[in-house]
Amino acid sequence: MFALVDCNNFYASCERLFRPDLRNKPIAVLSNNDGCAIARSEEAKALGIPMGAPAFKIRHLKAHGLITMSCNFPLYADLSNRVMQTLKDESPDVSVYSIDEAFINLKKIKDPLNFALSIKKIVERNTGISISIGIGPTKTLSKAANRYAKKNKNKTNHVYVVDKNCTHLLNTMDTQDIWGIAQGLGKRLALCNIFTATDLSLMEPYKARKLGGVGLERIVRELKGISCLSFDETPSGTKSIMVSRTFGRLQTNFEGLSQSISMFAARVSEKARSKRREGQYVTIFLRTNKHRKQDRQYHASLSTSLKHPSADTRDIGHAALHLLKKIYKPGFNYSKAGVLLTALTPKEGRQFNLLSQPRIKSDELMNAIDKINFINGKETIRFAASGVHRKWKMNQNNLSPAYTTRWSDLPKVLIK
Structure with missing residues (x-):
């Protein structure tokens, strides 16, 4: 389960x-x-x-x-870490799926329902965040059970358990409500008169493979109660990382764009290091706002290969700025830009050639920067190329304080 x-x-x-x-x-x-x-x-x-x-x-x-x-x-990420840590404290078999979702292996749990109710109570007491729990014999059915628990909270108290015989649950779901069914695939299924999760569960697996490949076959088998996604199985590794932003105000000069591209490159590098990945190709893009009909329109992107896979901010930032110099054109009102790092490989499997070696003590420097920024706050240390006074910074007119990650924003309690 x-x-x-x-x-x-x-x-x-x-x-x-x-x-x-x-x-x-x-x-x-x-x-x-x-x-x-x-x-x-x-x-x-x-x-x-x-x-x-x-x-x-x-x-x-x-x-x-x-x-x-x-x-x-930053606030959401910190509270997410608190929720996930609480789950790990209560169960050794936890697999974090996203910022607000996690799977728990219940193989050794004798009473899944009471265990779930206990977990729910502890998480909400320790973190203040309300959760829903769906339990099923497969990951796909547990996702479906979670959806049912949320939509019928008055009946389920946000916890719901299903077994292999769950036609009543599947009847309430359209195909596009099923985990892993995208809109395009949902339309193809509709052409085959498959509209609900029940319809899909009755499909022969070999027909599902012909229509949607191995992925759809797995979904069909999981809906039948046959587990195809083991708890230890993880999706294929991240293939790319992108950071992009719409500017708070339109940018026309090279300086503002170079600062933003430098900051995006630093963020991409930081994300890659957190995943223990290194990238081979750097891509940047610039675009104007297509909805501003009074403006001249321009959209460009360009890629380059690094000498070797890297997650060093200096390597990725230098490559990104080199690309910016090639595609930047004056006289346009730029509204958005971004940096993309692709062809990611695990850091542990890095290979170099004799003519291209990594920077000396690159890992040590990047790790030191990451630790300082983690302890003292985002961008406590940053590269000067990303600018000091950022006029291009995005608008956040209703931003809440960093309640859990900044000393000056800690909530104050007044006793009268």
């Missing part, structure tokens, strides 16, 4: 944790640059706000009590 633990409305829950006044109020968390809704509380969903709704289209709902918040990823 597998359990999927999922934090309820995670980003919105994080914002409420230190703001009791936001409880039971509609909250929408906005993306970078306060562009669109990427998370909604149940109250916000009740107002009809869809995922990805542009901020300017939901502004009028503030008259109905809607509160919009700028995304605060």
